[in-house]
Amino acid sequence: MKSVMSGAKNDDEFSPSAPSFYDVLSDRGVRWIAFGAGGIVVFLGLYIIFEIASAASPAIKEYGLRFFVDTRWDVSRQEFGILAEIWGTLYSSLLALLIGGSFGVGIALFLSQGYLPNRLSQIFRLVVEMLAAIPSVVYGLWGIYVVIPALRPVAAWLHEYFGFIPLFSTSLSGPGLAPAVIVLSIMILPTVAAISQDAFAQVPQKVKEAAYGMGATRKQAILKVILPTASSGVMGAIVLGFGRALGETMALAMLIGNVNQVSLSLFAPAKTLASLLASNFPEAGQVELAALMYAALALLFITVVVNAIGAYIMSLSKKQEAI
Amino acid sequence: MNMNASVARLNDSVGDETQRNEAEVAIDAKINSIYYGKFRAVRDSHVPIRKGEITGFIGPSGCGKSTVLRSLNRMNDLIPIFKMDGDVHFMGQDIYAPSIDPVLVRRHIGMVFQQPNPFAMSIYDNVAFGLRINRFKGDMDERVEGALRQAALWDEVKDKLKQSGLALSGGQQQRLCIARAVAPGPTVLLMDEPCSALDPIATRKIENLMHDLKEHYTVAIVTHNMQQAQRVADTTAFFSVDISDGQRCGHLVEMGRTNELFENPREELTRKYIRGEFS
Amino acid sequence: MAGMQNLEQTQVFNLARKPYNRDTLVNYIFTGTLFGVAVIGAIPLFSVLYMLITRGSSRLNWDLFTQLPPAGFMSGGGIGNAIVGTLVMIAIACLFSVPLGVMGGVLTGSLAPKSRTARTVRFIAKVMSGFPSILAGVFVYALLVVGLGTYSALAGGIALAILMLPIILLTSEQAVSMVPQRMKDAAFGMGCTHGQVVTKVVLPTAMPAILTGIMLSIARAAGESAPLLFTALFSNFWIRGLIEPTASLSILIYNFSGMPFPNQIELAWAGSLVLVLIVFAFNVLSRIIGRPRY
Numbered sequence: 001m002k003s004v005m006s007g008a009k010n011d012d013e014f015s016p017s018a019p020s021f022y023d024v025l026s027d028r029g030v031r032w033i034a035f036g037a038g039g040i041v042v043f044l045g046l047y048i049i050f051e052i053a054s055a056a057s058p059a060i061k062e063y064g065l066r067f068f069v070d071t072r073w074d075v076s077r078q079e080f081g082i083l084a085e086i087w088g089t090l091y092s093s094l095l096a097l098l099i100g101g102s103f104g105v106g107i108a109l110f111l112s113q114g115y116l117p118n119r120l121s122q123i124f125r126l127v128v129e130m131l132a133a134i135p136s137v138v139y140g141l142w143g144i145y146v147v148i149p150a151l152r153p154v155a156a157w158l159h160e161y162f163g164f165i166p167l168f169s170t171s172l173s174g175p176g177l178a179p180a181v182i183v184l185s186i187m188i189l190p191t192v193a194a195i196s197q198d199a200f201a202q203v204p205q206k207v208k209e210a211a212y213g214m215g216a217t218r219k220q221a222i223l224k225v226i227l228p229t230a231s232s233g234v235m236g237a238i239v240l241g242f243g244r245a246l247g248e249t250m251a252l253a254m255l256i257g258n259v260n261q262v263s264l265s266l267f268a269p270a271k272t273l274a275s276l277l278a279s280n281f282p283e284a285g286q287v288e289l290a291a292l293m294y295a296a297l298a299l300l301f302i303t304v305v306v307n308a309i310g311a312y313i314m315s316l317s318k319k320q321e322a323i
Numbered sequence: 324m325n326m327n328a329s330v331a332r333l334n335d336s337v338g339d340e341t342q343r344n345e346a347e348v349a350i351d352a353k354i355n356s357i358y359y360g361k362f363r364a365v366r367d368s369h370v371p372i373r374k375g376e377i378t379g380f381i382g383p384s385g386c387g388k389s390t391v392l393r394s395l396n397r398m399n400d401l402i403p404i405f406k407m408d409g410d411v412h413f414m415g416q417d418i419y420a421p422s423i424d425p426v427l428v429r430r431h432i433g434m435v436f437q438q439p440n441p442f443a444m445s446i447y448d449n450v451a452f453g454l455r456i457n458r459f460k461g462d463m464d465e466r467v468e469g470a471l472r473q474a475a476l477w478d479e480v481k482d483k484l485k486q487s488g489l490a491l492s493g494g495q496q497q498r499l500c501i502a503r504a505v506a507p508g509p510t511v512l513l514m515d516e517p518c519s520a521l522d523p524i525a526t527r528k529i530e531n532l533m534h535d536l537k538e539h540y541t542v543a544i545v546t547h548n549m550q551q552a553q554r555v556a557d558t559t560a561f562f563s564v565d566i567s568d569g570q571r572c573g574h575l576v577e578m579g580r581t582n583e584l585f586e587n588p589r590e591e592l593t594r595k596y597i598r599g600e601f602s
Numbered sequence: 603m604a605g606m607q608n609l610e611q612t613q614v615f616n617l618a619r620k621p622y623n624r625d626t627l628v629n630y631i632f633t634g635t636l637f638g639v640a641v642i643g644a645i646p647l648f649s650v651l652y653m654l655i656t657r658g659s660s661r662l663n664w665d666l667f668t669q670l671p672p673a674g675f676m677s678g679g680g681i682g683n684a685i686v687g688t689l690v691m692i693a694i695a696c697l698f699s700v701p702l703g704v705m706g707g708v709l710t711g712s713l714a715p716k717s718r719t720a721r722t723v724r725f726i727a728k729v730m731s732g733f734p735s736i737l738a739g740v741f742v743y744a745l746l747v748v749g750l751g752t753y754s755a756l757a758g759g760i761a762l763a764i765l766m767l768p769i770i771l772l773t774s775e776q777a778v779s780m781v782p783q784r785m786k787d788a789a790f791g792m793g794c795t796h797g798q799v800v801t802k803v804v805l806p807t808a809m810p811a812i813l814t815g816i817m818l819s820i821a822r823a824a825g826e827s828a829p830l831l832f833t834a835l836f837s838n839f840w841i842r843g844l845i846e847p848t849a850s851l852s853i854l855i856y857n858f859s860g861m862p863f864p865n866q867i868e869l870a871w872a873g874s875l876v877l878v879l880i881v882f883a884f885n886v887l888s889r890i891i892g893r894p895r896y
Contacts, residue, residue, distance in 0.1 A: 214507070225442055229443050
């Protein structure tokens with residue numbers, strides 16, 4: 001201790017020095033590496049889009065916009081179109097959003113509005129997180145051996161007595177839209193629940209107090225004040241959940257039946273863009289490959305647009321909070 | 324009449340006599356303890372709120388005056404670890420009895436908070452909120468206008484009722500919250516430091532407003548500002564806090580007619596606080 | 603103003619609960635609905651876990667980890683090569699995505715958070731995090747599988763890396779930007795270069811949170827199957843090199859799930875159990891690491 005003290009006073013062996021050559025080099029090095037990494041990320045992101053687009057270009061030239069209105073996917077005649085897949089993707093995702101979205105928002109309310117003691121709601125949050133962590137193939141397997149068998153008698157009954165409604169116009173023979181939608185809803189539920197929980201947490205305490213102070217019941221406070229105040233965050237959650245549903249692949253490839261047809265029936269097999277890629281890619285020839293790349297590009301475009309809308313809505317909710 | 328006699332008589336009037344004459348008291352709170360978890364926040368406070376008057380709660384920070392106020396309409400129920408030992412009588416009923424619906428209590432005892440907290444809705448919808456949840460069937464426009472007039476806000480907002488309540492200035496927002504609180508016709512109005520977030524001019528407007536509100540409602544107001552209590556309150560309750568082994572426990576020290584309490588307090592503690600010897 | 607003279611109000615209200623009052627009733631129904639929603643929402647998790655444990659644990663023995671997958675009508679066998687394949691591809695993915703992601707996060711979170719470069723990087727990372735995972739497979743197929751002429755562990759690993767990269771970058775950015783400015787100021791004040799501030803103060807302070815992000819991204823990648831489907835493909839043999847088709851747990855489950863043989867279906871369940879355990883393990887690890895130390 002003493003030597004250090006005296007050293008600081010008059011020992012001139014040590015004094016602050018200019019940064020050494022090594023210091024300067026490492027400083028530059030860290031910057032270069034960081035900027036390099038950033039550059040690679042940007043390049044990669046753009047290159048992914050470019051690569052898929054250029055691989056798709058033969059098909060774009062060949063089929064043009066007709067690709068989006070043609071329901072045929074005929075390898076032998078080399079006629080390709082993805083109308084059925086777009087229909088299947090949007091239809092399954094919207095239905096899943098209806099179920100998974102409302103359950104997700106409901107669970108977020110249940111966990112954030114004081115219905116449960118703190119510890120219990122933490123356990124429940126863990127359940128939702130585990131739901132999110134289970135891999136998509138495992139859901140697919142579960143769908144095949146649990147959901148489809150459980151659904152079959154329900155579907156048969158609905159078809160028999162309500163077959164005149166287009167939704168139930170076919171019977172469930174195995175894989176089909178309904179089991180795929182159920183599993184898909186489970187997969188987007190945690191996304192919607194997590195993001196809307198954040199949105200509810202951002203509702204200021206003073207606003208909740210105002211509602212309860214007026215003598216609102218919990219239901220009135222939630223539906224009339226808390227939900228409207230958090231509405232843009234909840235909307236963002238739902239749109240981002242939609243983006244997640246659009247790109248989901250494996251569970252759908254295992255459960256939806258992979259038949260390209262446009263049908264309203266919940267029990268008919270269908271096909272989505274992602275499941276088309278999953279099932280046809282490995283054995284595709286040159287021409288079909290280009291068509292698949294075109295389909296991939298369409299999927300990319302749809303999801304990027306949906307996610308951009310979601311991000312925009314979320315940014316609105318952040319702005320609102322700032323006021 | 325000498326001073327001491329008048330003080331004694333007055334203390335009687337707010338203490339024992341009020342109990343004899345129940346019609347005079349709107350809310351009679353006898354609080355033995357308020358706990359947050361294991362922490363005893365308030366002890367031994369008997370606070371009768373007299374009908375048709377403004378009762379001010381003053382005292383140093385942490386003395387439990389806001390806690391007591393919020394226990395008068397069961398707002399504290401929203402805090403899971405809140406527990407109260409005691410009873411609060413309102414309209415002849417103990418509002419902490421198990422059979423009582425706290426939601427109904429809050430519909431009769433309205434509240435205005437420290438921070439102006441209008442909902443993210445139009446001015447009109449803010450005021451109509453309480454009427455709608457009570458399923459008011461009459462002339463909504465008339466009721467909204469009446470409430471806004473009572474809150475002395477009508478002339479400022481009558482041309483922009485459809486605009487967001489959040490677009491108003493802080494003082495206007497607070498008056499909007501008062502309008503919202505009075506619109507469904509509560510009996511009592513609790514105000515928790517309603518001016519603490521406002522500038523002096525807006526504060527003055529609210530204080531003037533309170534004299535009019537007294538015509539229609541029983542008011543209890545927490546304030547950290549002694550001058551404000553002197554200006555608006557008919558009766559004042561002084562709370563203090565005792566600190567033992569790091570625990571702070573608030574309690575009522577004394578309560579009396581405002582001018583008496585400020586001019587001739589019974590307790591030494593009150594005298595010191597009024598002289599500004601601690602805060 | 604009628605009805606507002608509340609002081610003269612002589613009517614005494616009854617404040618007791620009215621169980622058949624419309625508001626109270628509707629409130630109860632609402633509470634019940636939310637409760638039901640939560641219970642129904644939790645059922646799938648317990649059903650999946652129940653199936654995994656009852657169907658998967660019957661094969662949870664040494665053979666499962668040491669044997670190769672059985673062919674058609676054969677009995678026995680295991681999923682050893684798939685477990686190894688999954689781990690190898692995760693390692694490859696980390697090799698590419700961790701340095702890029704963390705340094706990218708340092709750039710956008712600490713070195714130049716407001717620069718145009720950082721904004722571009724952040725934007726691209728957000729866009730990439732929304733890519734459907736199968737598109738990573740499509741891209742790597744076009745780039746590497748076509749280029750190398752074969753499916754490979756390398757291609758599978760890089761496809762996973764593309765999924766992990768934006769997650770790691772965005773969580774690292776978050777972690778790095780949480781380092782208090784006063785800590786950085788202290789280091790600058792002592793004459794540190796910007797590089798030293800990053801390596802000696804920012805990275806060590808943010809490390810637990812960065813590792814949390816990495817663990818979460820691994821947990822996500824371990825369960826992914828779509829990007830491996832036509833990059834790594836599958837193999838019935840042990841891995842011998844990085845440039846050959848490689849087995850993975852998720853693809854094994856996918857392939858075996860549709861087979862008509864009970865033995866394979868049992869293995870698919872056992873594989874799912876192992877896969878879920880791996881994913882959960884990394885999730886738990888991320889929580890343990892992420893606990894603040896100071």
